[in-house]
Amino acid sequence: MxxxxxxxxxxxxxxxxxxxxxxxxxxxxxxxxxxxxxxxxxxxxxxxxxxxxxxxxxxxxxxxxxxxxxxxxxxxxxxxxxxNFYPSFLDENHSTLIRETDRQFFGRLAQESLADYNYRERTSFEFVEVEKANLYRNKGYIYFITFVAKDSRDRTKVFQAKVCNVLCREIEHSFCRLKPGKKKKRRMR
Structure with missing residues (x-):
């Protein structure tokens, strides 16, 4: 990989x-x-x-x-x-080549992305579940996966992972990150 x-x-x-x-x-x-x-x-x-x-x-x-x-x-x-950009139906599969549901498939990809994140950031988050995934189809697929992981204190965090799957090639985990929060607006005095 x-x-x-x-x-x-x-x-x-x-x-x-x-x-x-x-x-x-x-x-x-x-x-x-x-x-x-x-x-x-x-x-x-x-x-x-x-x-x-x-x-x-x-x-x-x-x-x-x-x-x-x-x-x-x-x-x-x-x-x-x-x-050619659309949501995944997690309890089905989007490909006849894959024998698992999208929930299982994207869960596996999210776990791999999270492992890369943990190694790079020196953390120990554990994958919990996939919330949703969007697919972009064009000479392969780009997956935009939103998922939940927990830390060592069982506090959950929402993550995002972008994964590229060019047909007949390896899967590339472009990035995995904590989902960016909304920035608070500063009050003007």
Whole structure:
């Protein structure tokens, strides 16, 4: 397994960079019945039949959310288009090549990433569970995994790991970190 301590937290949106993560439409024409069902599973049932955004506005919105959250926190309920960036259904599997559920698969990847983190940071966190995972599909996959781990005092912390899986290549653990907290706003006097 290839592992890297490189800190590539920023989402690269330059289409000429091989590490680029930009959500693109899966299909702009009429969606198939299977794609409509998938979209309904991703965002839930559409209450209002009129679109909130144009296709291009949706693409801008999803890419803004990807950049802002570095791929980890995207509100898929806002979209009526299918993109190559989507959430995992943890109790299923996204690949016919993998014989485990996504929860098991991403749990294994999170444990490996956490082991790298523990070694690098000289800590001893233990993996607890996967909270969620987002997938970016483009010449392989990039996984954005959010998971829970506990320290030696059984206090839980939320972590994020970015893992690249280029088809027919090794898996690379790009980074693992504690989930960044929201910065407190300072009061102006």
């Amino acid at each position: 290839a592992s890297s301590s490189r800190k590539d937290y920023e989402i690269i949106s330059d289409p000429f960079d091989p590490r680029c993560v930009v959500a693109c439409f899966i299909r702009l024409q009429e969606q198939t019945e299977k794609e409509k069902l998938l979209l309904e599973r991703i965002r839930g049932k559409e209450v209002n039949t009129s679109p909130m955004y144009t296709d291009q506005e949706e693409r801008k919105l999803i890419n803004k959310q990807i950049r802002k959250s570095q791929g980890f926190d995207v509100d898929f309920s806002k979209f009526r288009c299918l993109f």
